[in-house]
Amino acid sequence: MTFPAPLTGVVPPVCTPLTPDREVDVASLLALVDHLVAGGVHGLFVLGSTSETAYLTDRQRELVVTQTVRRAGGRLPVLAGAIDLTTPRVLDQVARVSAAGADAVVVTAPFYTRTHPAEIARHFRLVARSSPVPVIAYDIPAAVHSKLPSELVLELAAEGVLAGLKDSSGDLAGFRRVVTGARTLPQALDSARAGGTPMALTGFSVLTGSEALVDAALAMGADGAVPGLANVDPHGYVRLYRLHRAGDLDLARAEQERLCALLGMVGAGDPARMGGSSSALGAFKAALHLRGVIACPATAEPQVPLSPEETEGVGKFLAAAGLL
Amino acid sequence: MTFPAPLTGVVPPVCTPLTPDREVDVASLLALVDHLVAGGVHGLFVLGSTSETAYLTDRQRELVVTQTVRRAGGRLPVLAGAIDLTTPRVLDQVARVSAAGADAVVVTAPFYTRTHPAEIARHFRLVARSSPVPVIAYDIPAAVHSKLPSELVLELAAEGVLAGLKDSSGDLAGFRRVVTGARTLPQALDSARAGGTPMALTGFSVLTGSEALVDAALAMGADGAVPGLANVDPHGYVRLYRLHRAGDLDLARAEQERLCALLGMVGAGDPARMGGSSSALGAFKAALHLRGVIACPATAEPQVPLSPEETEGVGKFLAAAGLL
């Protein structure tokens, strides 16, 4: 499908259901897609951090994209992460996921290696030059250990290199600089296109990945959100988005606060036994399992599974939010 | 070949020569292998950080291993990095490089994702269980943003999970805890083997990756070193190693100081224009090019190339060290 410009609304980073032996559970993945579409979401983002893309083999990643694109059936755009260490490896991922049908790719700064802003800029320019689909920058310092400077994002947007930003940095002030700066971009893009930019951009999309700050981001002028928790409660985030668009700010805030309480589930796992990824992704999958959406709550290796008591704790969050 | 237990001596992390269009320059790679073997090194480590493994595609990685193993011809062991984000992806890399002939794999803690010591332990155990060749832990916090605890390394060594440690952490006190602790391991390993550990370990190898501290590491009892600078001056590091083994500590220190001065080349690139990787790897490749070993000093994208003046600076370090 034609990629919307700008992409707006709620675009969940889709969890990747696994079987007990850690293969992609395709039936559950399709059920999850149906659950999200029924919730009214505006796009799907597969192979993001919440999708456990860091743990999926290339074969599994390809399967996830193929199946999700087929099920989405052109009803809503499918973005796919092309997460790898540096430019040449990311380009391999871009080729693979775009061949599998992704409508856009989501790309981070290089990691593992020591980086420099000049190298990050070079990276995005090289990726965009070779990508057959629009490129969205993924700002996730907790994973890649560098922060995308607002000025660089705007510069790359104005050049037509980037079609959007998915901001999982937690830095709402920097996010605001991009949102505000992007308002003057259309003209910049017109002139860039006059110079022959190949990409058919007519808008730059600024999306927050901060589940607890979606109302604030929208109030600043963000185009949408990519909340991991929307796997568990897509209806809630879509409701929040619609309330905001309707100008009903008090109800939007109340909905956001309900979702913030639900988000408490990410702390379900004991930090003495496991890391934050095991706990948060384990909680999302436990919740999807408890809600009957997916068949098995397993997370990929080497993540530590939630205990039965911890899973029970997730259930309490669901109950308190009226989701059980 | 049978992997030595323990592996000792100088094991350079082999640079990956590239053509101007960033393909693996096989002829230069073979020339570099010959240069290192002629220098008397005791093993070759391909697909490490100095090899720009972060920038090589899977196809390129495989080519590097295949060619190096063939050229080494069983004269010395070839270790290969199996660098990827988490267990399932690392296992794919392990399968690929061991099929290509690597005698051992070198594996880091998971990265990109948030980790926990329990998850790191689980990761190494799972990798070792599936690897057809010995597994060496690669402690490189600058890349993976976690430090391998000495106690965990020793625990995994005693279990037979790890055949060695390549320590690029810069933390010589922690390194010493492993070196000292490993002295009591053989007994531990005997009992582990009695329980059926499949790996034919008879010794655990503790190797330092700190180019400037090889004499100190050897004095503490290290088995050897994996110095990136040994690409440029393998004879120097081999001389240092032999002087140390011969008990000629003053001459060993003098040789180390000569190499420390040569190491200054890693600062050749302007930090306002490029990151530390571009500068250090660019300098090593420029030096190999100036010494006539490789055909082209190109580094992989998105690294920033050294300028002609910066390359001249590298030449001065070579001249001062008597290498031009």
Added chain:
Amino acid sequence: MTFPAPLTGVVPPVCTPLTPDREVDVASLLALVDHLVAGGVHGLFVLGSTSETAYLTDRQRELVVTQTVRRAGGRLPVLAGAIDLTTPRVLDQVARVSAAGADAVVVTAPFYTRTHPAEIARHFRLVARSSPVPVIAYDIPAAVHSKLPSELVLELAAEGVLAGLKDSSGDLAGFRRVVTGARTLPQALDSARAGGTPMALTGFSVLTGSEALVDAALAMGADGAVPGLANVDPHGYVRLYRLHRAGDLDLARAEQERLCALLGMVGAGDPARMGGSSSALGAFKAALHLRGVIACPATAEPQVPLSPEETEGVGKFLAAAGLL
């Protein structure tokens, strides 16, 4: 004066004007106080980070408090930072600034030493036990290199240990957890008081230190803001606060965006020549000097002064914001 519970509104962290030879310029300090009071602010926070408290001697700190309290004359509360490394030293600072007339003290977690959440909790409890005035927690990870956990802040608030939070962490999601959690505190405080807590708390004040996110913080339910930029434009922040309280959210956001543009001045100094503190505090003082409020823009040693060109850059920000 009686400290308001909760403290609400705009409470600028007051810059400390210096003479060219780096003594406190009392006349300029009083002029700045007048400027802020005329701007309608609701309290004054001296000896915060923006006040260069890190650079002031104990004698200078005392002078600042004494003079500010006298000038404020009970018209608005004066909070004073009691910034030092650990509990015993902080207690000395608390004694000094409260004797000089401060209505409340603002205290960070311990720094320089390695800390632990249990030690941070112990620290605040000990400080509050000995402080003659209410204690406000100052969450500033960029300075103290630890983050106050939301749960700990709420726990200490419920115990009556803390009268408020000044959040300069940039973590708006954590801030929101405190804002939301604090709504249920009055009951907790009632029961704490029943147990004999000596402090006459009737409300817990949650204040943001993020200049660019005041509208968002207020929308979440924050009590007020402590924006360094309010030195330069107190009227702007007071207008923003009043617009928000009046429910005029679109105008509040427009005012916030005007202030965000003005905030760009913090980047006036060349990062190759100076650190972020030199640049930001230098810009605030240059702006106050250009606006005619203070006599000299000098910052304390060892900060690097802005160049004439950089000062001109500050002037452009003022002009663009209609402040020159």
Added chain:
Amino acid sequence: MTFPAPLTGVVPPVCTPLTPDREVDVASLLALVDHLVAGGVHGLFVLGSTSETAYLTDRQRELVVTQTVRRAGGRLPVLAGAIDLTTPRVLDQVARVSAAGADAVVVTAPFYTRTHPAEIARHFRLVARSSPVPVIAYDIPAAVHSKLPSELVLELAAEGVLAGLKDSSGDLAGFRRVVTGARTLPQALDSARAGGTPMALTGFSVLTGSEALVDAALAMGADGAVPGLANVDPHGYVRLYRLHRAGDLDLARAEQERLCALLGMVGAGDPARMGGSSSALGAFKAALHLRGVIACPATAEPQVPLSPEETEGVGKFLAAAGLL
């Protein structure tokens, strides 16, 4: 006394014994000084991190210097930390501790505030200009969150600003650059003095603070060591130093390894209950108490005390090292 140039040997950072109600226990302090002098140490460093200087009030700091200087009686030099946030406050500390009799001051980079290398250089130059006694740089990134660049240390040494370096960074490669670079300093200092540098420097002292790497540092050419553990076992470190100077490197290494085993006591405290400072300083004081040197093992607030079981663990380390 005249400060030695260069200062060499073992210079323990002297613990500060406290009474149960956290006042300086002067009798125990004097006993500790006697214990260290009897152990053969070459200097005393009070008010360092191991001295809990971060926790001592100005009054207590002054008392420690006065008493230690008096007891040392000119038999060995007394260095005193002048630890505070920035230049003006450090200058206050320098004035206070030099008036109390310190023979040299030990000064870190600024902290709490965000720093820049240019500001750090300015800081040391300003401090040295006003200090009546020689200034030794204290490189302790774990406390101040910046690392002193080797080049800057050498530059300041050549200018006569610094009389030495106390390196607690753990970065032995950087330490080596200073040791090696300092060999060419005397000439530089001669020319600096020709330009009128007031300080009577005739040598620059490079000291390691890494308890586990003293043999390695000496082998590189270090002048001496400042090991916290030397409070517990001064004889051991002095023996190590003498063995090294006598060229008996194998025995020196064996002594170092004995001390490394003893150093294990710093992990005595449960990391779930306390931070690294509470554990390490608690262990040193428990050991001094168990050895009968000081009257009470209390550490300053808000540090968490060791439990009886943890104290017993410290005793086992002493017993294993033959110190009980």
